[in-house]
Amino acid sequence: AQSVTQLDSHVSVSEGTPVLLRCNYSSSYSPSLFWYVQHPNKGLQLLLKYTSAATLVKGINGFEAEFKKSETSFHLTKPSAHMSDAAEYFCVVSDDSSASKIIFGSGTRLSIRP
Amino acid sequence: DTEVTQTPKHLVMGMTNKKSLKCEQHMGHRAMYWYKQKAKKPPELMFVYSYEKLSINESVPSRFSPECPNSSLLNLHLHALQPEDSALYLCASSQESTGLGVETQYFGPGTRLLVL
Numbered sequence: 471a472q473s474v475t476q477l478d479s480h481v482s483v484s485e486g487t488p489v490l491l492r493c494n495y496s497s498s499y500s501p502s503l504f505w506y507v508q509h510p511n512k513g514l515q516l517l518l519k520y521t522s523a524a525t526l527v528k529g530i531n532g533f534e535a536e537f538k539k540s541e542t543s544f545h546l547t548k549p550s551a552h553m554s555d556a557a558e559y560f561c562v563v564s565d566d567s568s569a570s571k572i573i574f575g576s577g578t579r580l581s582i583r584p
Numbered sequence: 585d586t587e588v589t590q591t592p593k594h595l596v597m598g599m600t601n602k603k604s605l606k607c608e609q610h611m612g613h614r615a616m617y618w619y620k621q622k623a624k625k626p627p628e629l630m631f632v633y634s635y636e637k638l639s640i641n642e643s644v645p646s647r648f649s650p651e652c653p654n655s656s657l658l659n660l661h662l663h664a665l666q667p668e669d670s671a672l673y674l675c676a677s678s679q680e681s682t683g684l685g686v687e688t689q690y691f692g693p694g695t696r697l698l699v700l
Binding site: 502504506511512513514515516519560564565568569570571572574575576577 | 588590615617624625626627629632634639640674676686687688689690691692693694696
């Protein structure tokens, strides 16, 4: 069965420093992987999506993620954090049993220190 | 345009009330979804509609009743809810899967529901 593990429930970085949010997945087949961001009291916004076209995926707002099959990882990075990046981030993997289902990680709350 | 709209933004209802949540998209998507999200938790899938037909019901209690009147609209009818049903209700839509991978789901801003 598919699963996704976000290794940190909370990450705090200083403004202007790099961001790393870690995600590991398990999947029987070639998965689709997503990162979504949710700002307080808002819906989910797609940051980026991996579908096997390229292992390094660039997303919105300067975020990118690298698919590493050997490590079953899909970590999200950004070179320089902004205060506006403070939010909840969800790593998501496709469900092999259904094209309509996606499986959410538990989320990582990103805090930005001034 | 990747916008999904939801109304109302906030809703307070008593346990004997009947209310409805509405969701709309004009992206031509043929799959629409309802999720429930409790505080500090990821969204949980409730229902999936594909081509206006209910395709997935994740064992949701019957006090939640979905409806898809047409390809752009999705409703969630609420009746006799319990306080533990208080949550953020998110709607999403996507292209119907072609079997070449999961289609991206686009989420609305949600309706924050409080049941008293």
